[in-house]
Amino acid sequence: MSKVLVSDSIDQAGIDILSQVATVDVKLGLKPAELIEIIGEYDALMIRSSTRVTQEIIEAGTQLKIIGRAGVGVDNVDVPAATRRGIVVVNSPEGNTIAAAEHALAMILALSRHIPDANASVKRGAWDRNSFVGAEVYKKTLGVVGLGKIGSHVAAVAKTMGMKLLAYDPFISTDRAEQLGCQLVELDLLFQQADYITLHIPKTPETTHLINATTLAKMKPTARIVNCARGGIIDEVALAAALKAGKIGGAALDVFESEPLGESELRSLGKEVILTPHLGASTAEAQVNVAIDVAEQIRDVLLGLPARSAVNIPGLGPDVLEELKPYMQLAETLGNLVGQLAGGRVEVLNIRLQGELATNKSQPLVVAALKGLLYQALRERVNYVNASIEAKERGIRVIETRDASIRDYAGTLHLEATGTLGTHSVTGALLGEREIHLTDVDGFPINVPPSKYMLFTLHRDMPGIIGKLGSLLGSFNVNIASMQVGRKIVRGDAVMALSIDDPLPEGILEEIIKVPGIRDAYTVTL
């Protein structure tokens, strides 16, 4: 019989499901060394947010087939390490949506009416009605940053409370925002006009310290800000300073840059600050939902069935997976690349499956391409199961073409993304030992394997331009690993694809497009 280790507190409903197919050991509060010592006996590990599943733990888990996170965020799991070891990581993308949304709404109301401090004062024996005069949310403006699952529910409820809704989400269509009664605006306008700001975005390099001294300075002095998303989206030192200086009106935080929250200026502030210990998902209902959702997936995987919300491996039968795996990686890489070249919100994705890829069995490649395309917006929340639904909800029109004729390569995948900032296309194929190669960018033929950091330029093919770009990159200490030019005619338009060793430093793109002959430059991270 399989063995499952449950190392964080999970609702009994989940344990009951696991017990149908496995021996279940519940061991809470294990130190990392203790977990490393015992993990080798187990086929599955079920966690919440307290257990940190590091590479070391994954390597010690020689029998592990699946790690189940009873919640959304898998930030506490080293997913790349698990993927490398072929361990499926599953989560529950929707089980605690309502709980987190209701916590944010509760924070908005509690901040407006000083409920925590008023309650504490009555419990201390006082009857002070003057210190706790609040504000109504009715007819006030709520700025929702991130209009995904949680942000949408917050918006829907806030609408019924009579709030005016502004939203910022570069990956959501105007139609979807309008359906929710939200006006989609730029972030600066939202900061300037909102009376309340609520954050419902993932923590990514782009969203880290999105709320900082500069953005706080744009807000109304009465603005109240709520973060029930992820710690680190707000610069807590800047927030405490802005609150102390009266630059904003209040803040309610459920999540922190470092958890548990250690010493912090925020603790010393008054009724304008509410702090809760990461309680967004802590409702009885959400805990039952996530426990059942994840336990069912662990049960299925232990029985040899696919998982429905795998964040790293598609929920497909192992035979199909084996055959398509390299092509899935190709599709996902091309989706991610074309999404970054297009920038902004993609409205139409044209997918052409050519040659040996033009079979009915290749449908998962379309899903993999969408997963790649949405990765910048959704990170680990997008998976092979939800990529199509997420794309539909974002108003992305997907046009598929299959052409069985063989051209330069046995099978190619061509993606063309049209968005708010223009149209870009990429084509790729598997060459040699089934290695991914980019064979075309924006209609210019090339032949380069993708690398983690890349730079693409659109330029005029003319003498000296490569040297100038090389010197410019050198002056910024950027090391070029490889470079190739694709052109259709001599001295016409051309594309340059460079693999670089590190991410491009800030400000260099602006310098690159000043080089005479270079019309555009794009940097991507794959």
Ligand SMILES: NC(=O)c1ccc[n+]([C@@H]2O[C@H](COP(=O)([O-])OP(=O)(O)OC[C@H]3O[C@@H](n4cnc5c(N)ncnc54)[C@H](O)[C@@H]3O)[C@@H](O)[C@H]2O)c1
């Ligand atoms: N406090 C808690 O206990 C708790 C519970 C559940 C979820 N969460 C967190 O809440 C957040 C939202 O979760 P969700 O389920 O709604 O996720 P979701 O994926 O459904 O929605 C996230 C939205 O953010 C948008 N987005 C991505 N990058 C953006 C950017 N730079 N600017 C603006 N919008 C951007 C995406 O387009 C997407 O619509 C996540 O950070 C999640 O980890 C916290």
Ligand SMILES: O=C(O)CC[C@@H](O)C(=O)O
């Ligand atoms: O209480 C938890 O398990 C954390 C919940 C939440 O942050 C999540 O990512 O689902």
